[in-house]
Amino acid sequence: MSFKNLMVIKAIVCLAFGILLLALPDMLLSIFGATLNGGGMFAAREYGSSLFGNLFLCWFARNADDSDARRAIILALFVYDLIVFFTLGFGYFLVKTPEVKPV
Numbered sequence: 001m002s003f004k005n006l007m008v009i010k011a012i013v014c015l016a017f018g019i020l021l022l023a024l025p026d027m028l029l030s031i032f033g034a035t036l037n038g039g040g041m042f043a044a045r046e047y048g049s050s051l052f053g054n055l056f057l058c059w060f061a062r063n064a065d066d067s068d069a070r071r072a073i074i075l076a077l078f079v080y081d082l083i084v085f086f087t088l089g090f091g092y093f094l095v096k097t098p099e100v101k102p103v
Contacts, residue, residue: 001089001092003062003064003070003093004062004063006086006089006090006093007058007059007061007062008058008059008062010054010058010077010086010089011054011055011058011059011062013086014051014052014054014055014058015051015052015055017048017051018048018049018051018052018055019048020048021044021045021047021048021051022045022048022049022052025040025041025044025045025048026041026044028044029044054077054080057073057076057077058077061073066098066099071094074090074093074094075094077090078090078091078094
């Protein structure tokens with residue numbers, strides 16, 4: 001999987017869950033058996049807005065060349081996603097040796 005593909009997939013997942021958590025947090029989380037009061041609704045919407053931040057970071061950084069900035073983005077997303085599926089993808093790019101492009 002390429003870096004660009006991983007970033008686009010993560011952006012799409014963040015878009016889908018971000019919209020659901022902002023618009024319908026109680027309905028989405030009821031799938032997992034959770035019921036939300038006012039504080040839970042606020043926390044779910046706060047996380048939904050966080051997903052939109054990740055969405056924009058992933059979308060606008062998807063074409064980043066290998067650099068210190070790209071490594072910082074990969075490290076930040078790796079730590080952020082430490083418990084979920086995307087950890088494997090960002091961990092791969094974190095330890096991957098940079099490719100030398102011919103001039």
